[in-house]
Amino acid sequence: MYEDLDEAVGPCWRDLADVMAAGISRVLLYGPSGTGKTFAALHYGVMASQAERLVCTEDLTSGEITGTWMPVGENRWEWREGPAIRAWRGTGGLGGRLVVDEVDRASGDALSTLLAMTDSPESARWRNPETSEWVRPGPQFSVVMTSNIEDLDDIPASLRDRFPVSIRVDRPHPAAVASLSVDLRAPAISGSLSPASRRVSLRSFYAFDELRRHCGAVRAAHLVFGVEDGNSVLDAFAIGAL
Ligand SMILES: Nc1ncnc2c1ncn2[C@@H]1O[C@H](COP(=O)(O)OP(=O)(O)OP(=O)(O)O)[C@@H](O)[C@H]1O
Ligand SMILES: [Mg+2]
Structure with a gap:
């Protein structure tokens, strides 16, 4: 029974492997809950330690994406960079992975900021308000978005446009089934x-x-x-x- 798990789970996971092997750096994984989308986004094609995760809710703020001022003593504030900028930098400025979960829920300011953070490498840039340093995504920066939507039209068109490859994940990952x-x-x-x-x-x-x-x-x-x-x-x- 299902001797060959790879065979049994259908093409979606092979599609993802091929897309990642080809170096495509923007992928949307969507479909039913609990199939391994977030796990794959955090682990495949990247060292897990270099993946930054962002979970979208209606209350997500722009500050939770790019960073916020934090008090670090009396009358002293420091800018703490958020997950998107940390992923832009990655290790040694090479760029890491940004995982954006439940992306259909992002709205307002957070959506605008996500658009800026997932823009094409040539256009994307952000200025650190503390140091005034201009930051750009490193060459290995990649983004995987996940969602439970069934219809791709539920993702704002401007965001979808940044993600040329969308894969509907309709089966659990073979490694997850094997465990x-x-x-x-x-x-x-x-x-x-x-x-x-x-x-x-x-x-x-x-x-x-x-x-x-x-x-x-x-x-x-x-x-x-x-x-x-x-x-x-x-x-x-x-x-x-x-
Ligand atoms: N390749 C894998 N190897 C081992 N465990 C896995 C693998 N993929 C998924 N899992 C486990 O399966 C469970 C569900 O995975 P995950 O959270 O990635 O699903 P999901 O598709 O993102 O679900 P949702 O749509 O609800 O967010 C988790 O406990 C996860 O650790
Ligand atoms: Mg998930």
């Missing part, structure tokens, strides 16, 4: 409890895998998948109790 117990891999790839239900997140499978060791599969299914009768889930998975 589940063998009997859960096929259900995790198929991801549905019934034909009508929406995709079940990897997070639920991880929780179920862990919980069933403690309280048995039926109760774990009841607790994790929120069904009255845990047996119905086990039947759907055709995995049986441990």
